[in-house]
């Protein structure tokens with residue numbers, strides 16, 4: 001049987017179907033702020049640049065093919081996350097966030113939702129089911145968590161949260177729809193930063209929300225229209241272009257990451273390695289159950305900050321934040337204040353040919369061992 005993800009990618013590559021002779025194969029970038037609009041506005045497919053844009057439509061259609069769900073695009077991952085929070089929550093609601101997930105989601109909730117009367121609790125991803133979900137309007141999952149790479153059972157959390165009357169949103173940035181499919185596991189909403197692997201070239205920020213619940217997604221779309229956090233047409237076009245090679249790049253990243261995690265795990269210069277694809281990783285059982293791929297992120301702990309920095313100084317590792325790009329990159333997450341050891345490195349494995357990449361890493365490691 002053909003892998004459903006392969007069919008999704010093939011459809012994405014042929015999404016521009018009914019072209020007339022002479023039409024461009026690539027979607028055009030449409031920069032219009034206003035559209036020819038005689039008569040009644042409702043009769044025109046495009047009215048004003050904050051409401052619609054053909055370049056958004058192209059990338060949203062491609063993302064919808066990957067998600068098997070309608071998609072609303074945003075100018076960043078955080079804009080997509082904010083859209084879900086602001087469109088679903090009301091004063092008096094309570095939400096549950098992962099304590100070890102993307103920091104800015106918690107910071108946004110604390111700084112801006114708290115004063116509006118929305119309370120939040122946090123819980124570690126590895127124990128996310130403990131304590132149940134009674135009293136929550138929204139339960140937020142991020143698995144594997146960023147940066148620690150712990151995993152929780154998406155289907156089990158969705159079932160328990162729904163039974164308690166909550167809706168569930170999954171931040172699926174680390175794995176993309178090719179690596180994990182939260183909507184198929186019961187989630188009501190998915191958000192992702194397409195800034196990472198989907199765009200993939202470290203040159204654009206973008207985000208999206210996907211949902212099969214029409215009411216939830218209509219509220220997200222209205223939030224974008226009224227709140228004004230709209231993507232730029234050129235950024236939408238860049239992400240569309242990135243998506244056409246996502247499967248190739250992500251497959252290389254995941255294959256490289258597994259091989260490198262295996263080699264780092266047995267290297268005497270490292271203290272410990274986290275990667276959901278390693279047979280002895282605490283998350284491996286769940287990862288095998290709910291992920292199609294184990295992703296491109298590897299967590300490596302060195303004895304101290306200096307050893308970690310020395311590893312990162314490898315010529316084929318870019319010292320930078322963010323992940324999912326074609327270039328391997330890494331950073332010590334403690335430098336941002338994450339609750340991880342000073343020698344913990346989040347390694348984002350790129351698309352370099354494996355043996356060239358490993359040879360350079362091995363040289364860096366030799367200076368430490």
Ligand SMILES: *Cc1c(COP(=O)(O)O)cnc(C)c1O
Nearest residue numbers: 076077078102173193195205206
């Ligand atoms: C990067 C990231 C975001 C935010 O995306 P931006 O495009 O930087 O706004 C959200 N969640 C996760 C898990 C991320 O890694």
